[in-house]
Amino acid sequence: MPTLEVPIEHEEMSAFEAVGRLAEPSSDESRSRLELFDGFIQQAFRTSEFLQIQSRYIQLRGSLTAYSTLSDNWNSYGAEHPSPHTVELTLRLLNTLRHELFLPVRVIPSAEGGVAAYFKADDRVSYLEYRNSGEVILAMYDQDSEPDIRELTENDADESRAIALIREHIRA
Amino acid sequence: MHQDGLPVVDTFDDNEVLYRRYLLAHFVDHELVPQHFQFPRPSFNRSKFSQPVDVLHPDCCDGRVFGSGLGVLECLASDARVSTLSHDNREVALHPKHIPLPTCYAHSELWCIISEDGTELRPSSTVREKFRIKLAKKFSERIPATA
Numbered sequence: 274m275p276t277l278e279v280p281i282e283h284e285e286m287s288a289f290e291a292v293g294r295l296a297e298p299s300s301d302e303s304r305s306r307l308e309l310f311d312g313f314i315q316q317a318f319r320t321s322e323f324l325q326i327q328s329r330y331i332q333l334r335g336s337l338t339a340y341s342t343l344s345d346n347w348n349s350y351g352a353e354h355p356s357p358h359t360v361e362l363t364l365r366l367l368n369t370l371r372h373e374l375f376l377p378v379r380v381i382p383s384a385e386g387g388v389a390a391y392f393k394a395d396d397r398v399s400y401l402e403y404r405n406s407g408e409v410i411l412a413m414y415d416q417d418s419e420p421d422i423r424e425l426t427e428n429d430a431d432e433s434r435a436i437a438l439i440r441e442h443i444r445a
Numbered sequence: 446m447h448q449d450g451l452p453v454v455d456t457f458d459d460n461e462v463l464y465r466r467y468l469l470a471h472f473v474d475h476e477l478v479p480q481h482f483q484f485p486r487p488s489f490n491r492s493k494f495s496q497p498v499d500v501l502h503p504d505c506c507d508g509r510v511f512g513s514g515l516g517v518l519e520c521l522a523s524d525a526r527v528s529t530l531s532h533d534n535r536e537v538a539l540h541p542k543h544i545p546l547p548t549c550y551a552h553s554e555l556w557c558i559i560s561e562d563g564t565e566l567r568p569s570s571t572v573r574e575k576f577r578i579k580l581a582k583k584f585s586e587r588i589p590a591t592a
Contacts, residue, residue: 349466349511352483379473384483391478402480410574412479419529420578422571 322374330371333380337363340382353386359403362427363388366401369432375440392443399439403427411435413442446494447504448545454493457541459523462492463553464500466515469590477518477584479577485567486554487580491522491543495551497587505549516590520583525555527579531572536560539576555580 318324343354363380367390370376377390377400389402396416403409409427414420423438425431465488471481490500497517503510528538539555540563546552557568557576568576 348468348471348481349506349509349515350483350488381470381473381478381480383480385480386483389478389480391473391480393473400479408570410570412574412578414578416582420575422574424570 326371326374326376329376330367333367333376334364336380337367337388340380340388343382347382348384350384352382352384353405355382355386355388356405359387359405362403363390366390366432366436370436373436375436392439394443397443397445399442401425401435401439409435411438413438446499446550447548448550451545451550453543453545455543457491457522457543457553458493459521461522463489463520463522463525463541463555464492464495464497464587465489465518465584466500466506466511467518467590468514469516469592472586472590475586477581479574479581481584482577482580484557484573484576486556489525489541489553489555490549490551491541491553493551499549499551501588505546505552508548513591516586517588518584519587520580520585524583525580527576527583528560529572529575529579531559531566532569537566537568537572539580 318328337360340355341357341360345354346352347354367376367380370390377392379391381389381391381400383389383402383404385402386405387403387408389400391400392398397413398415399411399413401409401411407427409425409431411423411425412420421442423435425435467477467481471478490505495505497519499505500517501511501515522541525541526538528536531537536559537557538560540558542554542556544552544554557566557572558564559566
């Protein structure tokens with residue numbers, strides 16, 4: 274797991290120095306120290322893939338929670354709501370991917386009934402869709418070529434296989 | 446527009462447009478995602494007998510009134526005729542069919558057919574997925590959805 278590194282410029286006060294000086298601040302000093310720490314945090318967020326992944330993970334979990342409350346016909350064309358099982362499977366996938374620092378850009382409710390984890394980099398797209406019917410569909414494609422479709426199962430081995438294929442396709 | 450005894454019109458002009466409702470959740474980076482479509486026979490309104498906004502009208506939504514959040518997609522009927530190969534190497538394609546409803550004369554569907562003889566086919570999971578992907582690439586926003 275990567276470490277969280279906060280670069281410290283020589284001209285700036287280090288975080289440790291700033292903490293040491295927090296003991297008896299005036300209001301101006303406290304504001305400037307807060308701004309300093311805010312700057313550290315924002316810089317860390319910008320430069321840390323780990324923090325960005327954590328933030329996206331929280332967003333994706335929030336989306337999944339929202340999809341678990343959908344009713345039937347949520348898309349106005351008669352789609353079934355995603356079953357709790359497909360939401361659980363997608364959450365399991367997200368938990369695995371979070372530890373690999375490789376998350377989808379979105380999770381998406383499917384009109385076929387279910388949830389898809391959707392990956393995209395430039396024009397390369399891949400998704401793993403868990404269906405209420407028990408089908409598991411892996412798709413990989415770009416703008417021009419014929420889509421590569423694999424029908425998988427819900428087991429751990431197929432999840433690992435799907436992750437490897439998605440990573441290879443997206444990062445090619 | 447209600448059907449009111451009007452006939453089915455089988456032919457679709459190449460410049461005719463198909464319309465369909467969509468949700469913002471089905472757009473990523475300004476592109477429609479395949480998760481938008483379901484098979485068999487996804488529904489559309491055809492432009493020969495409707496305006497884009499009609500697809501949001503209760504008459505074309507089983508009487509339901511939808512609030513904000515829905516937009517309208519469009520695609521040329523000729524572009525929607527995407528094709529692929531089935532597992533036994535036959536060419537299968539999507540074909541627009543006019544299926545009027547009593548309160549929505551413009552209602553149409555895309556049927557999966559065997560190109561050679563026009564017989565309708567229930568597509569396999571793989572073929573269905575290829576169609577979803579190919580269709581998603583063809584549709585664009587006509588009326589943007591709101592959050």
